[in-house]
Amino acid sequence: xxEIFRPPVTKIATLAGHRDAVYALTGxxxxxxxxxxxxxxxxxxxxxxxxxxxxxxxxxxxxVYALRYLPELDFLVLGHNFxxxxxxxxxxxQLIHATALPPVAIFELVVSASRQRLYAALGDxxxxxxxxxxxxxxKLLRITDKSLRxxxxxxxxxxxxxxxxxxxxxILDLDSLSTKFTLGESTNSVFSVAYSPDDARLxxxxxxxxxxxxxxxxxxxxxxxxxxxMYTINHLAFSPDGHYLAxxxxxxxxxxxxxxxxxxxxxxxxxxxxxxxxxxxxxxxxGAENRLVSCSDDRSLAVWDVGASADSH
Numbered sequence: 456x457x458e459i460f461r462p463p464v465t466k467i468a469t470l471a472g473h474r475d476a477v478y479a480l481t482g483x484x485x486x487x488x489x490x491x492x493x494x495x496x497x498x499x500x501x502x503x504x505x506x507x508x509x510x511x512x513x514x515x516x517x518x519v520y521a522l523r524y525l526p527e528l529d530f531l532v533l534g535h536n537f538x539x540x541x542x543x544x545x546x547x548x549q550l551i552h553a554t555a556l557p558p559v560a561i562f563e564l565v566v567s568a569s570r571q572r573l574y575a576a577l578g579d580x581x582x583x584x585x586x587x588x589x590x591x592x593x594k595l596l597r598i599t600d601k602s603l604r605x606x607x608x609x610x611x612x613x614x615x616x617x618x619x620x621x622x623x624x625x626i627l628d629l630d631s632l633s634t635k636f637t638l639g640e641s642t643n644s645v646f647s648v649a650y651s652p653d654d655a656r657l658x659x660x661x662x663x664x665x666x667x668x669x670x671x672x673x674x675x676x677x678x679x680x681x682x683x684x685m686y687t688i689n690h691l692a693f694s695p696d697g698h699y700l701a702x703x704x705x706x707x708x709x710x711x712x713x714x715x716x717x718x719x720x721x722x723x724x725x726x727x728x729x730x731x732x733x734x735x736x737x738x739x740x741x742g743a744e745n746r747l748v749s750c751s752d753d754r755s756l757a758v759w760d761v762g763a764s765a766d767s768h
Contacts, residue, residue: 461720462699462762464711464747466729468505470756472498477750478736479533481522483545486742489531490750491519497533497543502741502748505758512543513550521575523564528588534561534575540583542590552590556583563606565615570629574615576603582617582632596632598625607648607657609671616657618645624659626675636675640667647690651714652697660688666702668717681717683710692738694747699761701747703735709749711761723749723759731757 470490479491486503495516498509513533521534530551531543537559542552560578566587567574573590575583580599585592601620608615613629624645626636643662650657650671656678657669664686668678684704692701693714700712709730711721724730731751739748747759 459713459718459720462711462745464721464723464728464762465760466723466757467760468758470500470505470509470748470758471754472496472509473754475518475754476734476736476752477754477756478518478520479522480737480739480748480750480756481524481531482739482741483524483531484526484529486744486746488739488741488748488756489522489524490756491522491533492754493518495519497522497531499545500748500756502746502758503744512545512548513541515541518560521561521564523566523573525566525587527568530588532564532566532573532590534564536560540564540573540575540585540590554585554590554592556592557581557595560602562602562604565606565608567608567610567615567629569610572629574606574608576606576617578602580619580621582627584632594632599623602644604644604646604661605648607650609650609654609657611654612671616648616650616659618648618659618661620644624648624657626657638667638669638675638677640677640680641665647688649691649693649700652693652695658691658700660691660702662687664688664704664706666691666700666712666717679717683712684708689735690737692740692747694740694745694761701738701740703738703749705734707731707733707735709735709738709747709759711747731755 475493497513517536539556563576584594605618624638646661685706687705709723733752
């Protein structure tokens with residue numbers, strides 16, 4: 456049996472400047488990342504040049520929980536809680552669209568390039584569908600009376616995974632928005648859904664601190680459950696090469712897993728690796744570098760260097 460390769464992980468920078476908890480992260484062009492906070496600020500950073508100060512792109516009056524970069528347009532879309540969707544043209548550095556939505560929290564944004572639609576998960580249990588690039592509100596679909604917390608797209612199958620505070624993950628048909636599958640194994644709110652880079656598996660996690668793996672091709676049959684953290688799992692993110700899965704939690708830690716076997720490889724926390732001191736809220740892997748970026752209630756972002764996987768040497 457081959458020995459498990461446990462990559463070295465080093466914290467290389469702390470990105471500071473936000474004045475309140477940082478909830479939103481998304482990757483941009485190249486090594487750029489964008490963060491959004493309870494302070495209403497949206498900031499751009501360069502993950503390969505962390506000594507450089509962040510660039511303030513927007514300041515809004517309420518918290519920002521959701522950000523999404525649209526590479527085809529070079530737009531950054533933000534969910535402005537209780538106000539709606541705003542789109543920033545990064546080339547011209549100006550706000551170009553604002554679309555009002557029901558006055559609730561906006562927890563997640565995803566964009567289907569093939570269907571030119573943006574989907575927003577709202578705190579009142581509604582899925583908002585907007586057309587891209589004009590950000591016209593096309594549909595509001597009430598799915599449940601609890602918050603919709605997370606979204607993930609499977610473009611190949613034309614499916615949208617929707618995780619909710621009612622404990623369920625629903626798989627919707629992207630065209631009809633009808634529910635094709637309902638995954639009901641979670642015992643509490645579902646805060647993160649993520650398709651593996653090969654689209655063969657869906658992972659779900661949330662308040663019950665478990666990571667569940669579902670076989671997409673077998674009608675989303677449950678493949679396994681891992682008791683992954685002490686407390687709520689806030690987010691899951693696969694590395695671009697598909698080797699690793701990172702999870703982050705209210706327990707103040709980030710965990711790095713072998714994505715194929717769900718073997719735990721590393722724990723990144725304050726004691727072991729000068730990690731965050733409070734809840735870790737979101738993760739992103741920017742660009743081709745072996746970088747992982749995290750954000751936290753401690754108002755900061757951390758940039759991590761993850762050693763290359765064994766079979767890439």
